[in-house]
Amino acid sequence: MIRIVKKQEFCMFEDKMSTDEFSLSDEVIMETFHQFIDDYEDDEIDVYGYFDNTGELVGLIRFSEEAGDYLFESIDNLANSFFTLIGVLFVQPNYRKKGIGKELVEFAISKATTEEIVADPFDIEASNFFNSIGFSFCNNIEDCDQWLMCK
Numbered sequence: 001m002i003r004i005v006k007k008q009e010f011c012m013f014e015d016k017m018s019t020d021e022f023s024l025s026d027e028v029i030m031e032t033f034h035q036f037i038d039d040y041e042d043d044e045i046d047v048y049g050y051f052d053n054t055g056e057l058v059g060l061i062r063f064s065e066e067a068g069d070y071l072f073e074s075i076d077n078l079a080n081s082f083f084t085l086i087g088v089l090f091v092q093p094n095y096r097k098k099g100i101g102k103e104l105v106e107f108a109i110s111k112a113t114t115e116e117i118v119a120d121p122f123d124i125e126a127s128n129f130f131n132s133i134g135f136s137f138c139n140n141i142e143d144c145d146q147w148l149m150c151k
Contacts, residue, residue: 067081068083119135137150
C-alpha cells in the first residue's frame with residue numbers, strides 16, 4: 001500500500017534504519033529525507049511511503065511539480081515548462097529488486113499533473129534503476145553536474 005507518510009512514521013523508520021549498515025549514497029538519501037521532514041511542523045509531510053503487508057514502511061518517494069528555469073534552459077522540453085520532479089526515492093536494501101521502487105515511481109507518475117516526468121538519480125545504481133523502468137538521460141544537457149533523466 002502507498003500513502004502519505006506521517007512524520008512520526010518517518011522518525012520510527014529512520015530509527016530502525018539507523019541500526020542497519022548503508023552505503024554512502026543510502027546515508028545521503030536518508031539525510032536528505034531527514035532534512036526535508038524537519039522543515040514540517042505538522043504531522044502530514046509531502047512524502048509517500050510503501051507499506052508492506054505487515055504495515056512496515058519499507059520505501060519512500062518525494063516528488064513535486066517544478067517550473068523550468070535557468071538550469072533547464074538547454075533542455076528543450078523543460079525550459080519554460082512545468083514538470084514533475086522525482087527528487088528522492090529510497091527503498092530499504094533488503095526490499096530492493098522486488099518491484100517496490102517501480103511501484104513508487106508509477107504511483108508518482110499517476111499523481112503527476114504534468115506531461116514531463118524528470119528523475120534526479122543520486123548515483124549510478126539509481127540511474128540504472130530509472131533506466132530499467134523507461135527513463136533516459138535528458139537530451140542537450142551541457143555543463144550540468146546533475147544526472148537528470150526524463151520519461
